[in-house]
Amino acid sequence: MAPSAPPTTSSATAYDELIVLVKQASLLESTSYLLGWDQETMMPPRGVEHRSRQQAQLASIHHRLATDPRVGDLLAACESDQQFMADPAAVAAVNVREVRRRYDRYTKLPTELVEELAQVSTLAHHQWAEARKASDFDRFRPWLEKIVELNRRKAECFGWGKDGEPWDALAEDYEPGCTAADVEAVFRPLRTRLQDLITAVTTSSTRPPNAFNEIPLPIDRQEAFVRDVSRCIGFDYSRGRLDRSTHPFCSGTHCHDVRLTTRFQEAFVNDALGSTMHEAGHGIYEQGLLEEHIGTPMGSAVSLGIHESQSRMWENQVGRSRGFWRWCFPKLGEYFGDSVTSVGFDDVYGAVNIIKPDFIRVEADELTYNMHIMVRFEIERAMISGDLAVPDMPAVWNLKYKDYLGLDVPDDRRGCLQDIHWSSGSIGYFPTYTLGNLYAAQFFETALDAMPDLYEQFERGEFANLKQWLNEKIHAHGERYGASELCRHVTGKPLTADPLLRHLEQKLKPLYDL
Numbered sequence: 001m002a003p004s005a006p007p008t009t010s011s012a013t014a015y016d017e018l019i020v021l022v023k024q025a026s027l028l029e030s031t032s033y034l035l036g037w038d039q040e041t042m043m044p045p046r047g048v049e050h051r052s053r054q055q056a057q058l059a060s061i062h063h064r065l066a067t068d069p070r071v072g073d074l075l076a077a078c079e080s081d082q083q084f085m086a087d088p089a090a091v092a093a094v095n096v097r098e099v100r101r102r103y104d105r106y107t108k109l110p111t112e113l114v115e116e117l118a119q120v121s122t123l124a125h126h127q128w129a130e131a132r133k134a135s136d137f138d139r140f141r142p143w144l145e146k147i148v149e150l151n152r153r154k155a156e157c158f159g160w161g162k163d164g165e166p167w168d169a170l171a172e173d174y175e176p177g178c179t180a181a182d183v184e185a186v187f188r189p190l191r192t193r194l195q196d197l198i199t200a201v202t203t204s205s206t207r208p209p210n211a212f213n214e215i216p217l218p219i220d221r222q223e224a225f226v227r228d229v230s231r232c233i234g235f236d237y238s239r240g241r242l243d244r245s246t247h248p249f250c251s252g253t254h255c256h257d258v259r260l261t262t263r264f265q266e267a268f269v270n271d272a273l274g275s276t277m278h279e280a281g282h283g284i285y286e287q288g289l290l291e292e293h294i295g296t297p298m299g300s301a302v303s304l305g306i307h308e309s310q311s312r313m314w315e316n317q318v319g320r321s322r323g324f325w326r327w328c329f330p331k332l333g334e335y336f337g338d339s340v341t342s343v344g345f346d347d348v349y350g351a352v353n354i355i356k357p358d359f360i361r362v363e364a365d366e367l368t369y370n371m372h373i374m375v376r377f378e379i380e381r382a383m384i385s386g387d388l389a390v391p392d393m394p395a396v397w398n399l400k401y402k403d404y405l406g407l408d409v410p411d412d413r414r415g416c417l418q419d420i421h422w423s424s425g426s427i428g429y430f431p432t433y434t435l436g437n438l439y440a441a442q443f444f445e446t447a448l449d450a451m452p453d454l455y456e457q458f459e460r461g462e463f464a465n466l467k468q469w470l471n472e473k474i475h476a477h478g479e480r481y482g483a484s485e486l487c488r489h490v491t492g493k494p495l496t497a498d499p500l501l502r503h504l505e506q507k508l509k510p511l512y513d514l
């Protein structure tokens with residue numbers, strides 16, 4: 001009797017099994033996000049050692065699931081069916097393509113390295129928080145050295161293009177397909193044009209009054225106010241939360257469970273408002289992913305740059321616009337009563353758009369913000385390539401702040417220790433902020449073309465049309481398109497700096513009498 005032929009797996013069956021495995025791995029990953037959220041908001045300080053072991057264990061199990069050879073077999077079965085893969089924008093083809101990209105990447109990393117990275121970054125993060133409090137870089141230095149070394153090993157496992165460099169391999173986690181050379185090509189001309197505008201603004205004799213930014217307002221009222229605004233712009237609190245953390249963030253574990261954090265300063269309500277609108281913008285993206293696809297690439301965000309475009313648009317294009325403030329200004333009276341009667345509409349609108357080169361990235365205005373990013377990109381690129389030794393980093397940081405923003409950095413807390421990213425093991429992340437600003441401006445111009453009365457809608461407190469437009473044009477697609485492809489798909493053009501510069505000039509020229 002002839003041996004029976006091996007059972008063939010039809011591509012549809014293979015695909016169904018593949019999705020089950022992918023969703024299992026994703027469930028585990030979302031659990032680790034939740035532990036990360038807890039670490040920043042609720043965990044007692046001495047929980048950190050145990051948390052690092054929990055995170056390492058989860059990372060290890062996730063890695064095992066995501067690199068299961070069965071996933072590779074199922075991918076191959078799907079890919080071999082040309083008909084199944086015929087339409088590259090169809091749900092199944094998108095999921096197979098993106099699971100393949102992740103699988104090839106994960107299988108290049110040894111489990112020990114994954115565990116070590118997870119454990120070291122949890123501990124390093126804790127040490128960073130302590131070092132930052134004490135403004136003492138030396139305390140964080142050995143941890144940063146370890147993080148840089150582990151990231152170099154990671155980059156070597158992944159490899160990079162012929163004309164590329166190790167940074168490219170790391171950036172792939174945040175902005176797939178984006179290289180250091182790509183970033184430099186966008187940043188270099190942007191820097192010159194921003195620099196000219198910064199000089200014009202900072203040397204102008206006209207400046208909006210700052211008084212609104214200095215009025216002390218009770219934190220509990222601020223919290224009620226930012227909750228109200230974030231709800232009105234479309235963040236759904238039946239599917240999300242807002243808590244406090246040192247460094248505001250958004251952590252999406254599911255479209256029905258999105259965690260935002262913000263922070264408050266008594267005499268700077270616009271910091272809390274901007275941070276909350278920013279994180280709510282991320283949250284609206286996460287809540288806009290389609291439930292049926294959650295746990296698969298079709299139910300995931302495209303890239304961090306696109307994610308950031310959503311937060312920046314609500315924070316800047318909406319939240320710093322005249323139309324938005326026509327609606328929001330009366331709310332100040334509702335929430336803060338007599339404390340705000342001394343400021344008029346123009347004082348508030350001017351104050352939220354004040355340009356002032358300063359040390360802290362997360363407090364930076366719309367214009368100087370991108371300079372903060374350029375400094376970080378150049379430094380992390382040099383640390384990873386080995387051109388910059390970690391002990392020399394603070395000095396280089398301070399030199400660049402002098403060069404880019406004309407500032408003398410007074411201490412490490414307001415200098416190289418201010419950001420969470422490197423301490424969490426994230427290198428290659430920073431440029432996504434500026435890419436996000438560029439994408440936000442280009443998407444918003446397109447939205448304005450489609451809905452020319454958007455600002456009048458904001459004046460009436462109507463934000464649903466913009467949210468709906470973003471839901472349809474961006475959120476519902478998951479990872480159907482890559483970032484640059486999505487940009488062409490939505491705006492009809494490749495990404496350029498022009499919309500951002502137009503947005504900034506149109507707003508700042510009248511305010512600063514340029």
Ligand SMILES: [Zn+2]
Pocket residue numbers: 278282308311
């Ligand atoms: Zn953000």
